[in-house]
Amino acid sequence: MRAVRFHEHGDESVLALETVDRPDPGPGEALVRIEAASVNPIDEYVREGSVSPPSGLPHVGGSDLAGVVEAVGEGVTAVAPGDRVFATGLGISSPGTYAEYAAAPVEQLAPLPASVPFREGAAAAMAFATAWRALVTRGDIRLGDLALVHGASGGVGHAAVQVAAAAGATVVGTARDGEPAAFARELGADAVVDYRSDELAEDVRTAADGREVDVVFEPQADAHLAANLACLTRGGRIVVIGENGPIAVDGGTSMAAKRADADLRFMSIAASAGDQAAILERVGERLADGTFTAAIDCVFGLDAVPEALAELRSSGTLGKVVLDTSR
Secondary structure, eight states, X not given: OEEEEESSXXXXXGEEEEEOOOOOOOTTXXXXXXXXXXXXXXXXXXXXTSSOOTTOSSEEOOOEEEEEEEEEOTTOOSOOXXXXXXXOSOSSSSOOSSBSEEEEEGGGEEEOOTTSOHXXXXXXXXXXXXXXXXXXXXXXXXXXXXXXXXXTTSHHHHHHHHHHHHTTOEEEEEOOTTHHHHHHHHTTOSEEEOTTOTTHHHHHHHHTTTOOEEEEEESOHHXXXXXXXXXXXXXXXXXXXXXXXXXXXXXXXXHHHHHTTOEEEEOOGGGOHHHHHHHHHHHHXXXXXTSOOOOEEEEEEGGGHHHHHHHHHSTTOOSEEEEETTO
């Protein structure tokens, strides 16, 4: 089969499209014929060496898949050959999804409804699993809450807007003015403010008609923590899913957090393998009934994974970057 592997850690230049043996499913695993995958920031962390796969190198990258079960390993009864499935959180403790096949742990597979295209399933997997776990499981989002979703036009952010709206929250998103802001509104954001503003907290309050924020979806906590605290209601929750640098808590920030009785929570999809299938089953149902939409910005083949990752890093991406494994 074809697979994109790296034999050493580094930038995307270490990736190579190779022909390798098709894996056999072990006990508790299913062999999935991958129809589509998607690219995610965690894929870069694994390749660069920030997160090292325990199986060592060479390693197949990629976290998300959507496809069809081809065979099952010993003891597997939850899925059968021919089942449509999707999954996320792969490519860390097991080989990843930049390939035509993967042997995946069955507990991480969820049924993909027949009406949901494989590309949409792959696009939805990590984005919606992360958004759901951050806002519903960790953020305790409630009917009537005011939710602030940073990066509302991006891969995970566009999912978070929809999860928050479906929960009955009023949603304020942050995104660049123009097409990204319009995109976030189309997905359910009640208002959108430009994250580049020097008065971000005040802009959020204005957009929310003076209301304070109950829950924050935060993919870049090092940039927004002070602004989040400035517009947070007493007892509000900030759920951190990522940062690009140290999260500085100086005296002023600490005092603001104490005054707000703020609850700062952290979440990683890599640490939640036991939750993923149950969450994705709910996501799949909502994709099928039209409640959720996994927006796809662009599609690449296995022969263009470095280009797909470069697109992922660009600031203009709306929704997800997907891989068609037949290309």
